[in-house]
Amino acid sequence: MAPxxxxxxxxxxxxxxxxxxxxxxxxxxxxxxxLEKALLNGGFLVKTLVVSIEPVILGRMRDQSIKSPIPPxxxxxxxxxxxxxxxxxxxNSTFKPGDHIYGMLPFQEYFVAQxxxxxxxxxxxxxxxxxxxIGVCGMPGQTAYYGWKEWSSAKKGEVLFVxxxxxxxxxxxxxxxxxxxxxxxASAGSDEKVAFVSSIGADVAFNYKSxxxxxxxxxEGPIDIYWDNVGGEMLEAAIAAAGTFxxxxxxxxxxxxxTQDPYPLENLFNIVTKQLKIYGFIVTSLHAKxxxxxxxxxxxxxxxxxxxxxxxxxxx
Amino acid sequence: MAPxxxxxxxxxxxxxxxxxxxxxxxxxxxxxxxLEKALLNGGFLVKTLVVSIEPVILGRMRDQSIKSPIPPxxxxxxxxxxxxxxxxxxxNSTFKPGDHIYGMLPFQEYFVAQxxxxxxxxxxxxxxxxxxxIGVCGMPGQTAYYGWKEWSSAKKGEVLFVxxxxxxxxxxxxxxxxxxxxxxxASAGSDEKVAFVSSIGADVAFNYKSxxxxxxxxxEGPIDIYWDNVGGEMLEAAIAAAGTFxxxxxxxxxxxxxTQDPYPLENLFNIVTKQLKIYGFIVTSLHAKxxxxxxxxxxxxxxxxxxxxxxxxxxx
Numbered sequence: 144m145a146p147x148x149x150x151x152x153x154x155x156x157x158x159x160x161x162x163x164x165x166x167x168x169x170x171x172x173x174x175x176x177x178l179e180k181a182l183l184n185g186g187f188l189v190k191t192l193v194v195s196i197e198p199v200i201l202g203r204m205r206d207q208s209i210k211s212p213i214p215p216x217x218x219x220x221x222x223x224x225x226x227x228x229x230x231x232x233x234x235n236s237t238f239k240p241g242d243h244i245y246g247m248l249p250f251q252e253y254f255v256a257q258x259x260x261x262x263x264x265x266x267x268x269x270x271x272x273x274x275x276x277i278g279v280c281g282m283p284g285q286t287a288y289y290g291w292k293e294w295s296s297a298k299k300g301e302v303l304f305v306x307x308x309x310x311x312x313x314x315x316x317x318x319x320x321x322x323x324x325x326x327x328x329a330s331a332g333s334d335e336k337v338a339f340v341s342s343i344g345a346d347v348a349f350n351y352k353s354x355x356x357x358x359x360x361x362x363e364g365p366i367d368i369y370w371d372n373v374g375g376e377m378l379e380a381a382i383a384a385a386g387t388f389x390x391x392x393x394x395x396x397x398x399x400x401x402t403q404d405p406y407p408l409e410n411l412f413n414i415v416t417k418q419l420k421i422y423g424f425i426v427t428s429l430h431a432k433x434x435x436x437x438x439x440x441x442x443x444x445x446x447x448x449x450x451x452x453x454x455x456x457x458x459x
Numbered sequence: 460m461a462p463x464x465x466x467x468x469x470x471x472x473x474x475x476x477x478x479x480x481x482x483x484x485x486x487x488x489x490x491x492x493x494l495e496k497a498l499l500n501g502g503f504l505v506k507t508l509v510v511s512i513e514p515v516i517l518g519r520m521r522d523q524s525i526k527s528p529i530p531p532x533x534x535x536x537x538x539x540x541x542x543x544x545x546x547x548x549x550x551n552s553t554f555k556p557g558d559h560i561y562g563m564l565p566f567q568e569y570f571v572a573q574x575x576x577x578x579x580x581x582x583x584x585x586x587x588x589x590x591x592x593i594g595v596c597g598m599p600g601q602t603a604y605y606g607w608k609e610w611s612s613a614k615k616g617e618v619l620f621v622x623x624x625x626x627x628x629x630x631x632x633x634x635x636x637x638x639x640x641x642x643x644x645a646s647a648g649s650d651e652k653v654a655f656v657s658s659i660g661a662d663v664a665f666n667y668k669s670x671x672x673x674x675x676x677x678x679e680g681p682i683d684i685y686w687d688n689v690g691g692e693m694l695e696a697a698i699a700a701a702g703t704f705x706x707x708x709x710x711x712x713x714x715x716x717x718t719q720d721p722y723p724l725e726n727l728f729n730i731v732t733k734q735l736k737i738y739g740f741i742v743t744s745l746h747a748k749x750x751x752x753x754x755x756x757x758x759x760x761x762x763x764x765x766x767x768x769x770x771x772x773x774x775x
Contacts, residue, residue, distance in 0.1 A: 211732055212703060212732060212733075212734075213732075374727065374728060374731075378727070387528060388744075393730045393731050394731065395731055396727065396728045396730075396731055399727070399728040400728070405725040405726070405727075405728065406725075407723025407724065407725050408723065408724050408727060409721040409722075409723050410721070411690060411694070411712065411715070411721075411724060412690060412712045412715040412716070412721065413739075414709045414712075414737060414739035415690075415709050415710065415711055415712055415739045415740070415741070416527055416528060416529075416739075416741075417528075417739065418528075418739045418740050418741055418744060419737075419739045420736075420737070420738055420739065421730060421735075421736070421737035421738075421739075422736055422737075423729075423730035423731045423732075423733065423734045423735045423736065423737075424731070424734050425731070425732075425734055428704075428734060
């Protein structure tokens with residue numbers, strides 16, 4: 144078989160604001176690969192099926208000198224992130240042709256991998272579409288599940304507030320909280336997103352661009368749990384509306400990632416007076432504790448329709 | 460015996476800034492009490508020996524309408540706070556004359572109490588001075604001990620930063636941390652205080668008014684544990700200097716109590732990226748869990764000279 148094109152999305156330039164396809168990243172199809180003859184050297188050849196586009200990618204588009212627990216991208220190299228691939232050929236006993244694997248994949252159509260420990264075999268007995276394994280059954284779902292299990296201490300009747308509630312993490316949190324008997328207050332940034340959040344069970348869903356968050360929380364709170372995906376002003380509003388002993392699960396602060404002008408919080412004294420507990424976390428830290436439980440439980444519940452999701456798929 | 464004067468410190472006026480003796484509080488000795496004949500109605504007559512003056516008192520000098528877990532004072536009534544008293548007469552079987560009791564005492568020379576459950580009998584087998592029981596062996600020592608036991612997760616060689624380190628809470632934290640094998644960085648607001656903090660074992664003690672906190676932490680950190688008594692700019696510096704998984708024990712934010720202009724923190728995004736855990740607490744919430752252990756352990760260690768303290772005593 145003749146070599147085929149092996150398209151790649153390369154990191155091209157550190158963005159000063161938001162990333163711009165064609166500038167900060169470029170699509171390159173100058174390389175080819177012979178799928179039958181490419182040397183495996185004891186590894187396995189993978190066809191990339193889906194990769195996930197997430198806010199964390201922007202944080203990795205940085206200068207090498209800036210330290211962070213998440214490694215930076217290298218200019219001229221493909222981006223990489225969680226994805227699902229199909230094994231085409233293998234010289235490694237862990238994976239056989241036809242297997243589907245999950246892990247950090249390059250944004251590249253085909254690649255040869257050496258280390259099977261860096262990938263997880265997806266059994267997918269439920270027959271879900273593979274893209275689900277980078278969403279609600281992948282890292283975003285794990286983020287929601289791990290954080291909720293570890294820190295919510297949710298009791299029936301307690302009140303959760305979750306921001307960015309229509310996203311893959313937020314929408315999973317909404318449904319885990321409802322399953323635990325919580326009242327869920329959820330915010331999102333468009334009426335369409337709000338409709339989706341309502342459809343998956345949020346008791347109070349609102350568009351934070353048209354309704355003041357503080358007013359909603361004053362009426363519907365006090366809150367026992369805040370799941371933060373946003374930070375800044377929303378975090379301040381949640382602190383203002385928190386009840387004594389409220390738990391804050393700090394999953395992300397999207398409003399603060401891409402700004403030279405971070406929002407200055409002024410009500411932190413409430414951390415002491417309200418005896419708040421605030422848990423910052425990155426999903427990988429809880430992987431060892433919850434991964435097996437997650438794959439046992441969540442794909443089943445998704446297949447059964449107990450946990451709903453919405454995908455935003457782009458084909459290239 | 461003729462009636463004697465029964466002096467009281469009354470709450471007189473809500474302060475707009477700092478309290479002013481003679482204005483926001485007044486000393487009143489117009490009342491008298493007959494120590495032999497005063498009716499006890501099944502209660503017990505107590506002579507107040509020592510009461511504690513603490514920052515929390517200012518928070519209680521507020522308008523009745525402002526909610527807080529700690530109740531406000533009432534204008535025209537004596538202040539009250541933790542203190543030690545001696546039982547002079549008793550009609551209750553729990554306490555007998557000569558007993559020393561600890562609890563919330565009015566700022567008043569003599570008072571009749573009814574509810575023995577509100578006071579703790581101090582055995583003081585160690586023969587410590589009674590004032591120690593409102594300091595290192597009282598609420599401030601409990602604050603340090605409970606918070607440290609509950610949230611520090613201290614491991615040998617870890618780095619603690621503690622602010623207001625010469626105070627009764629801070630200085631106890633310094634010594635608990637040293638006993639657990641931590642490196643202790645401690646700040647205080649005068650050279651005299653710094654000398655005291657060094658004398659009780661802090662590895663790095665500095666006057667935050669003359670040395671920039673951020674510089675000290677950059678050199679001596681990263682920090683694994685921050686014990687916060689101060690909030691504001693110091694909290695921001697601690698977040699900047701925190702290592703991954705650092706624990707923040709939020710005991711107080713003295714810099715933020717008495718200001719119309721709270722310090723705006725701008726680096727909270729690190730809570731997520733550094734996976735910080737932040738624990739706000741008030742000592743009473745951990746009382747049930749740690750009180751017995753505290754009284755078994757701390758007075759002994761104080762009597763043995765293992766835990767040192769400094770007192771600031773005013774006689775009236």
